[in-house]
Amino acid sequence: MNEILSIKGKFDHISNRSRPGSPKLPNGAKVSSKKLQKLIYDLQRMEQYWKKHKEIPGMLISVFYIKIAAKSNRISGFFSKSKASNEKIVGAKFGPDNKGKDRHIITYNVNAEDVQDSIKHASNAINILENQFGNEIDYKTFNDDKTINKLDFNSFDISRTMFKKIIVDAWFVEKFDIDESTVSGSDYRIVTFYNTGREIKHVLKNIGININNDQMLDEQTVRLSENDLKLLDERAPYLTAMSADDLSKYTSADFGIKDSFQNKTVPAPTTEPVVGVIDTPFDTNVYFSDWVDYEDRIDPNIPRETSDGNHGTCVDSIIVDGPSLNPELDDGCGRFRIKHFGVALSSSRTSSFTLIKKIESIIRENQDIKVWNISLGSETEVNKNFISAEGAALDKLQVEYNVIFVVSATNKRADESENKRIGAPADSINSIVVGAVDKDNNVPSYSRKGGVLSFFIKPDISCFGGDTNGYMKVVDSYGQIDDRGTSFSAAWITRKLAYLIEVIGLSREVAKALIIDSAYGWGVLPKNHNYIGNGIVPRNIKDILETQNDEIRFVIQGISDKWNTYNYNLPIPTDKDNKYPFFARATMCYFSKCTRAQGVDYTNTELDLYLGRIKDNGNVDSINENHQSDLTDTHISEEDARNNFRKWDTVKHINQTVKASARPKKVYKNPMWGINVKSKDRLGHNNRKNIPFGIVVTLKEMNGENRIDDFIQRLNLRGWIVSKIDVQERINVYNQAEQDIEWE
Structure with a gap:
């Protein structure tokens, strides 16, 4: 097996010197x-x-x-x-x-x-x-x-x-x-208004609605009562950009799980990484309670039931001790400590407005934690035309605080529609949203249908979550039980992501790209991607951090600062005939600022990835034949660009198909390969500046040869800084860094 390489080199940046041409009518118009x-x-x-x-x-x-x-x-x-x-x-x-x-x-x-x-x-x-x-x-x-x-x-x-x-x-x-929206309801709703250039408090006051700062989620989003909603509908329905019910039920599905109680023990925690969990309460009486630092953020005046802590406790049991509970699912990541925040009860409805405020304060007050798990899912389906308030809040927090959320893709009950769409916050674009598969890698009975804003792929990936043909063992307030759900598949991905970031030391952009790339592999987007995303993540972390002997995988980080961020200095090995004997694939991830009020045009920034040989005209011959930024090519429609090249998506995956009949590619005059990252700013607010990205590139040798040493030598000769991601070495470095130093 080959270890993954981390390579560091200089990216250059240039502005777009071209100017829009004269307006043209399309053919036939x-x-x-x-x-x-x-x-x-x-x-x-x-x-x-x-x-x-x-x-x-x-x-x-x-x-x-x-x-x-x-x-x-x-x-x-x-x-x-x-x-x-x-x-x-x-x-x-x-x-x-x-x-x-x-x-x-x-x-x-x-x-x-x-x-x-x-x-x-x-x-x-x-x-x-x-x-x-x-x-x-x-x-x-x-x-x-x-x-x-x-x-x-x-x-x-x-x-x-x-x-x-x-x-x-x-x-x-x-x-x-005029595009008017009706917002009346029998309860509180969260309403987002169009930006009219005047403070929304003053606008609403003009139509008889008085609000205070405690009702405002952001400058354009307000929590309104039933009476206020009626006034809004009667006097100014044109002001409403979008609205959603405020009170939601955040639950796990009711699956009729069975009890299989066992007494267990676990060693005391030491210097293991800390993961943040935001969920229902945690039961401090379970055997692994020393591993969980618990804070209750729920109003003590709200009545509780014993079962209210089951869901959060079950999620924690996987993150802390999943491999001990399920030896056949051992991922090689060890154990993790948890800082757990109880924010909602399974037995009652929760205000989305209040939940968002709690999450914002939790992240703001705990900036040392970089990986967060949220397996709370609304029973209500997400809207086709806008991101939920909860999903938008997670996207904003990830940009502002350099954190990453792992979010479960939500479950449906057995009596619900086969095609029920996912619920908030599983429509968060920047988060890793996790679906589930059963033991045979099929879509389980409780899966909800993804896809967000018509073309974003959600969930991002999937892993085992259990079903009637094979449950997962977890621990709740009553002991060890058998259960199933996307909450548990999300917990396993949380472990892998925390391992990659906290132990291996990768950036969140690279770690996310590695997870998604491992699920996609050399295949094509699965037909059931609305349920399992880009694919199924390997169970063991070694299968993410190592490759086959005939493969070279390297990760690279950069920052997009102008229209074109590029490096034309990748020395891909050639064969005896001076040709490139490789198939190639790449996955890029970045975190975009987003504007919820823009509806379906939600992400502010587009980063477009090009990887391949450098043609004689100086352009990168991208492996996926992407011509969006070729100024002489204007035939790609917006719909095709979104569907085929994931335009405006924060995850880009490009690949060549592995075929037995394939032949090595010729070398152009410039013998190097290049990476281009082209940026677009939807709103013209300089959102394309200073955007970190992570890229994972895999090369597969057509004849089965191991060419990694040749590649490393070529990289060194071209001035790249190369290091192997040696797992044991990274673990040793992590352990030494976490040791307490006693000063004499």
Whole structure:
């Protein structure tokens, strides 16, 4: 077996020197004066609507696009008075078009001048179409610069650039309208409002709703009562971007587990790593209680039942002593200490608002803990158009405090729908969300269906969680029992992640990439990925930290600081014919700032991975034939980019298919391979700066030869710092670092 290599080298950074070309209509497109007139009518109707609603300083107008729109396809002529239209976006969601396919509905916060200016430009564009093109222009004529440049735009009181922008906008936009949301309910709800440029407390006061700071989750999200919700629906339904029930039941599924009580003992803890657990209460009477530092954060006035501590105690039993309870599942990671925070009861509903506040304070007060387990899952399904408040809170905390959450993918009861979607916070994008498989690696009976915001893969990965054909042994308040669920599969992944970060010393980005890469392997995305994610993680940590003799695996860290972060100095070994005899795959992970109010356009930053030979034109010939950043290639649709290249996802996996008939690849003039990480900033707020990423690369020799020594030698000659991830050596370093030093 080969050990994984950690390599360190310099990444360079360059800004994007290219500038957007002249607006173009896609093939087959044509725009008529009739279409422009309809859009003008929509805007005039919006003017009249907002003259009746003076609660906010501007206007909230939703643009209904004809498809899922890339940033480059969104309006740039309409609403562009004073600053770019894209900077005025305050929300986005998916809605069906007239054929039932998803399309963007994007809400803009604009003012009267924006609307009047847009009407003026559209009217002038109509004059050009009527006078020069017989009321309609097709893509061939429009994209012919010679034809367009002959026009005297001054006589039509519009610039050539604005004319082209308005025409392209008109093709991609179906209509302008008000997108109202109903929020009434019989209980408290958490409501997120569009950013209107005015403090939400003042806006709500104008419609008769008074709130205090204790009701605010963030600047745009508020907890409202039933009466306040009715007022909001009656007077200003257009203010609501999204809403969700505040009271949720966070439970494990009721599986009818059986008792198999046994007395057990465990050695006293010493210097083992500490993992954070946020769950139901912990029963301090269990045999491993010395390993758990417990804090109760639940209101003491809430009535409790003995069973309220079962779930949290069971999760802890796996993290502390899972291999002793289940020898056949021994992962080689040893034992872990736990700092456990009880925040919810299984027997009663919990306020999502209160839960989020508790989690925020726990992470803020315990910044020494880097790996956190949350196996609380809401029974309520996540929304298709926005991330839950709980999931968004976890994503924000991971960016702010350099921590990572392992989250269970939630369970369904036996009497629930076969296709029930996952519940909060399993829609957290930055977290590792864990599904389960049974002993035969099949989807268990309690699994809920993942997939978040139409294309994010959740759960991320899966491992054994038990089912009726083979339970898992855990410990609750009554002793050792047999149980099953994603909470227990998440506990096993928590152990592996904590081992990689705390003992081996890897960054969270690299550790997450290693876990996901180990599940994916050389295969393709599983057909049942909505239930098991990218694949099943190997049980033993050695299978993650070692490779076969014919494989070379190395990890590399970097920081994205500009549009292109790159290194063109990877000396991949060649064979006797001076060709590359390798299949390649790579997994990259990073943690993105996110904006919940943006709805389906949730992640602020896109990092796109390119790995491969360096072509004679200087570009990386990426192993997955990704051409998104090739400026001469414009045929990749936004929908295809998201589905095929995981655009806007914080996990990128690219790979070549291992085939017996494959032949070694030729060497270009530049004999090196390169890594490119291209960044995109969705909102234009410099979110692409200083983003750490971790990449795991695996090379598989086509003829079964072990070429790792050759690779190490080449790396050293090219100035790379190379070290083997020797597990025993890393354990020794960890143990020495944790020893108490007595000063004389």
